[in-house]
Amino acid sequence: MTPVHTELADRVLGGWIGRIAGNMLGKPIERGDYWTRERIERYLRQADALPLTDYLPEPPSWVEEFQLRPEWQSCVRGGVHGSCRDDDVDYAILGLHLLETHGFTFSTEQVGELWLLRLPYLQTFTAERAAYRNLANGLKPPLTATYENSCQEWIGALIRADVFGWTNPGAPRRAASLARRDAVLSHTGNGVYGAMWAAALVSAAFTAVTPRAALDVAFGVIPSSCRLARTVRRVVTLHEAGLSWEETLATAEAETSGLGWVHVVPNSAVLTAGLLYGDGDFTRTIALTVRGGLDTDSNGATAGSVAGVLCGAKAIPAQWRDPLEDRVRSAVFGFDGARISELAARTVELSTLST
Structure with missing residues (x-):
């Protein structure tokens, strides 16, 4: 079952806007080893910004402890005029271009070729940078993911997955299959499963009634015994047991300690908790x-994509949508300054071809 065309267009646009807005919300505090949940809460309290219902406020002028990313002035409330450039959005754009160029039968090798053609090396990070370097040195997949790459199970492949869900509404297994083909260029194990899970989650959001229903569907596309699946199920169980959001995240943090703030497993816990306790409300x-910490801009982007698909663009509150000015900055050659609405329309056109 897929939404009718007019509803589909609004849902896809909601996914794009949600991804960009969530990314912008988390971008100023993207450094999980410094911006712990406790520091984020202290920041918001001192800025009188709880509950958080808009982009982050400027840091209080009298407080010196808060170190935001250099781009913060373009990402805080009152300073947002179109989106900042970020890899969490670049890969959605590059994925759209991949499908427009090679169709749904694209190969992993073609993903790599497009990176070399369209994406600057210095705008890649962690596993993607290792894979890019391996590509430039003539290696082919799957060696591009495994040779001198210590980040194989980090979050990078997951942030590339949304477009496969947007273009396969209500078809989570197909979305996951495409995400896997993309992910193995740079990731292995849970890194690949994270991409498959996220693509299925976005796809399922088109027809699911609640975030929990979408999560239940997404479970079915990855091995039930993998650590990512076990971690996500654990968060669902804690939510069902009536624990608070804070208690659930504290438990998940203790159980995934040592993996690092960019690893896909602890970030999947933060993302799952945000979806469950947000209960379909986009802002919440x-x-x-983002308040959950770790890779804040990546998690905010994926949560925003799922929530945006669930509610549709028209239901996204104006404080998130309007400052974006229907414009996106991008390092992908040929796409800087693109209209968000145009990207969404092109995505809808692809989605009609996939059904």
Whole structure:
């Protein structure tokens, strides 16, 4: 079952806007080893910004402890005029271009070729940078993911997955299959499963009634015994047991300690908690997800994409949508300054071809 065309267009646009808005919300505090949940809460309290219902406020002028990313002035409330450039959005754009160029039968090798053609090396990070370097040195997949790459299970492949869900509404297994083909260029194990899970989650959001229903569907596309699946199920169980959002995240943090703030497993816990405790409300979903810490801009982006698909663009509150000015900055050659609405329309056109 897929939405009718007019509803589909609004849902896809909601996914794009949600991804960009969630990314912008989390971008100023993207450094999980410094911006712990406790520091984020202290920041918001001192800025009188709880509950969080808009982009982050400027840091209080009298407080010196808060170190935001260099781009913060373009990402805080009152300073947002179109989106900042970020890899969490670049890969959605590059994925759209991949499908427009090679169709749904694209190969992993073609993903790599497009990176070399369209994406600057210095705008890649962690596993993607290792894979890019391996590509430039003539290696082919799957060696591009495994040779001198210590980040194989980090979050990078997950942030590339949304477009496969947007273009396969209500077809989570197909979305996951495409995400896997993309992910193995740079990731292995849970890194690949994270991409498959996220693509299925976005796809399922088109027809699911609640975030929990979408999560239940997404479970079915990855091995039930993998650590990512076990961690996500654990968060669902804690939510069902009536624990608070804070208690659930504290438990998940203790159980995934040592993996690092960019690893896909602890970030999947933060993302799942944001979706469950956000309960379909767009603002609450992205706010809780970003307040959860770790890779804040990546988690905010994926949570915003799922929440945006669930509610549609028309239901996204104006304080998130309007400052974006229907414009996106991008390092992908040929796409800087693109209209968000145009990207969404092109995505809808692809989605009609996939059904």
